[in-house]
Amino acid sequence: MLHPVIVWFLPFRWGTNTYRGCEYNCVYCNARYTHEYLGLGTKEFSHKIIVKDNAAEALDKECSRPNWNKLKTVNLSTVTDPYQPAESEFKITRSVLEVFLKHHNALLLTTKSDLVLRDLDLVTEIGKTGFLNVVITLPTVDEGLRHKIEPNAPSVERRLKTIQQLHQAGIKTGVTAIPLLPLISDDAASVESLVKAVSEAGADYMIVDLLNFRGETRNRFMGFINANYPELRTEYERLYKADYCDKDYSKQVRKQVNALIKKAKLDNYELMFSYRKSVR
Numbered sequence: 714m715l716h717p718v719i720v721w722f723l724p725f726r727w728g729t730n731t732y733r734g735c736e737y738n739c740v741y742c743n744a745r746y747t748h749e750y751l752g753l754g755t756k757e758f759s760h761k762i763i764v765k766d767n768a769a770e771a772l773d774k775e776c777s778r779p780n781w782n783k784l785k786t787v788n789l790s791t792v793t794d795p796y797q798p799a800e801s802e803f804k805i806t807r808s809v810l811e812v813f814l815k816h817h818n819a820l821l822l823t824t825k826s827d828l829v830l831r832d833l834d835l836v837t838e839i840g841k842t843g844f845l846n847v848v849i850t851l852p853t854v855d856e857g858l859r860h861k862i863e864p865n866a867p868s869v870e871r872r873l874k875t876i877q878q879l880h881q882a883g884i885k886t887g888v889t890a891i892p893l894l895p896l897i898s899d900d901a902a903s904v905e906s907l908v909k910a911v912s913e914a915g916a917d918y919m920i921v922d923l924l925n926f927r928g929e930t931r932n933r934f935m936g937f938i939n940a941n942y943p944e945l946r947t948e949y950e951r952l953y954k955a956d957y958c959d960k961d962y963s964k965q966v967r968k969q970v971n972a973l974i975k976k977a978k979l980d981n982y983e984l985m986f987s988y989r990k991s992v993r
């Protein structure tokens with residue numbers, strides 16, 4: 714149920730997923746390859762969803778091991794959204810939250826969905842008894858663009874309201890504005906609007922990163938560019954000679970965006986690492 718994540722700069726050491734595949738079908742998704750491990754094709758990632766109906770039981774066993782260290786944060790989820798539409802019916806994520814509450818385990822809950830508010834009772838209790846961050850992914854506040862790149866995901870408005878309600882409930886709430894899209898959503902005006910909206914909604918911190926072309930993202934995203942922004946094709950080919958965006962371009966964008974984040978006091982990144990103090 715749990716898999717180790719050995720990346721020193723990430724604020725979690727374990728990852729888990731309550732579903733495999735993700736109905737949101739984001740054009741920039743680079744998790745599609747995970748369906749191949751199940752003998753399925755990457756094209757089936759958004760409509761053949763595997764429901765882990767024994768997830769709570771399996772997690773309980775793992776968290777009950779004598780050598781299990783509950784101070785090492787688990788990220789739910791790493792390659793799918795735990796509150797995608799299937800969760801309304803199957804409630805697997807809710808059952809897994811009950812296990813996290815039982816064990817007082819450090820938890821990072823990552824989603825694009827306002828369905829997390831259904832579980833505010835559990836989320837609030839976990840927040841009281843152990844370390845918890847809820848992280849909402851919101852790469853743009855332009856609803857037209859959001860609809861193009863994340864066709865089945867909740868709207869900008871629903872996500873901002875979710876941040877607001879989590880904040881009002883006293884939950885530590887972060888935002889990952891990932892991915893920013895070069896020459897589409899990373900200009901100063903777009904990023905300023907995004908930072909302003911996230912700040913007004915009450916988020917504690919905001920993290921940004923630019924689009925990457927890992928896995929089959931290059932093919933899918935270039936198809937999207939050809940269909941929607943053909944004038945950017947040559948520039949994208951220049952910026953993405955490798956899987957990651959051109960270093961100088963990235964550095965420049967990060968510098969500008971991080972200055973805005975700092976000015977808005979959305980740089981409280983220590984909250985993501987504060988489990989050592991907050992877990993009893």
Ligand code: SF4
Pocket residue numbers: 735736737738739741742743744792793794825
């Ligand atoms: S929500 Fe995440 S996992 Fe789901 S399609 Fe979008 S990027 Fe992929």
